Amino acid sequence: MLGFTLKRLLGAIPTLFIIVTLSFFLIRTAPGGPFDKERSVPPEVAANLNAVYHLDEPLWMQYGRYLGDVIQGDFGPSFQYRDFTVTELIFRGFPVSLTLGGSAIFLALIIGTTLGTLAALKQNSKLDYAVMATAMTGITIPNFVMAPLLTLVFGVYLRWLPVGGWEQGWDQVVLPVIALALPQIAYIARLTRGSMIEVLRSNFVRTARAKGIPERIMITRHALKAGILPVVSYLGPASAAVITGSVVIEQIFSIPGIGRYFVQGALNRDYTLVMGVVIFYGSLIILFNLLVDLVYGLLDPKVRMQ
């Protein structure tokens, strides 16, 4: 177990290294610098700015410097928000993004597995078809379409929920979380249905039923434990999808999370901020995948960690 974790952590290092390298050189080949939008500054000032941010050094030296800084967890100063370092900005936005994404995954897990299990229990019933049709819709309609539509219905027409903002009340969380969770609910429901149908036909379920265990306990204690495995391994890609999705959801609902910084940074050519976010999210996804694998190993006795 420990060996497996260590091995996976070591395996993540080249991936992270590539991410850092790629993003560094990509963004440095960009035409136009971070100070282009300023009113034209005197050349001495420009030279000074470049010196402060080490933009006057040869590229490979900048790269070495950046690599060393990143290893120490320092992503450098933001070009756009002068008073902040990128690390500060990321950790200012992260709690918000984490709340949003975490709630979405949690909601998707609960609703998705429930719907999927119900559909599997009543296979080929009207309920089953309804769940599957909803799932197809949820998978097909992207969340940047779903989010404005939800806002239009529940925010503008019905006026039940606010259309944006974050820290002024619990009800502002509802729409963004739902919009972010919907595609994941759909995927998880589909996966659960598929695996539960197989599990419900297996011998141990028949045995449990024959022993007279109440259906509810049989499902929650026995069947779900095996049926949920594909969902667990889907959580890795799901987290990546939620992170990407939160970029657009934060934009739509004006939520001050990392995603908004990222888009603003991208539009403003804020090199360090964009790189910082990519590296941060890259590590997060890798870490989460590792976590998912560990949990999977704990749940599935057939998997041996090497």
Added chain:
Amino acid sequence: MFAKTNPASATEAADLALAGQNVKGRSLWEDAFRRLRANKAAMVSVTLLVLITLSAIIIPMFHPHPFDEIYWDYIQAPPDIEAGFLFGTDTNGRDLFVRSLYGIRVSLMVGIVATSVSLLIGVTYGAISGYIGGRTDNIMMRIVDIMYSMPFMFFVIMLMVVFGRHIYLIFAALGAVEWLTMARIVRGQALSIKNREFVEAARASGVSNFNIIRRHIVPNALGPVIVYVTLTIPQVILIESFLSFLGLGVQEPMTSLGVLISEGAQQMESAPWTLLFPATILAAILFCFNFIGDGLRDALDPRDR
């Protein structure tokens, strides 16, 4: 061929033989096509998609309103058939119907071109990796594994930031991102095909590796590839719309469905039609591709036989 047909068609064939007619074998593809034709959702999707595509190509040629002309008397006008604005106009007074058609053009073009790029890279990479096998295969697939764990959306966004928002760049970037799964699929197929007798025979008769891959491996791996292509196209369309929505896709006055949805979302309180029409169209296109993809998978899935 007959050994593979199911009992029903075997009797059918026997009947035909009894009737003294020529018995014709059915190829895998004919069978698959027949099954696809029986799938209603897929056939409706094909029809709808053809209709949407044709309208997007033809209607703008004859439509009286150019996509970038501003009608000052009709700023943000609701749908009005008499004035000729079927979908109304946007905040700049441009005809939303024609703009939506242009958006469809861009979306479909991005979908097809970017998918072709990914197809080219993925099939070549996967076929080589699977056919050569051994250490080369290990290294090549390890590279794919590493690339899988990267936050790709963010790289595409970075690409757009760095090289400017150009439509050819969108094609290339999305194609370069989407080939990974394709490579894996083709590699798996190649691994199982390369040990079959006909490949051995080809090798024995001195056919070069390149020609074996081109003539034997790739054509035999085609089924799963086609299914995956139909599922990649909507994926790519989606990513392009996502980028455009964030303001990182195609540039004004050209438009795409993502741009239209983004503009509509900003005006939805005062002009809900600017959101609803493009959103519905995008959803319809994505639905169509997904249904066709599912239908093709069912039709081509050999486990079904």
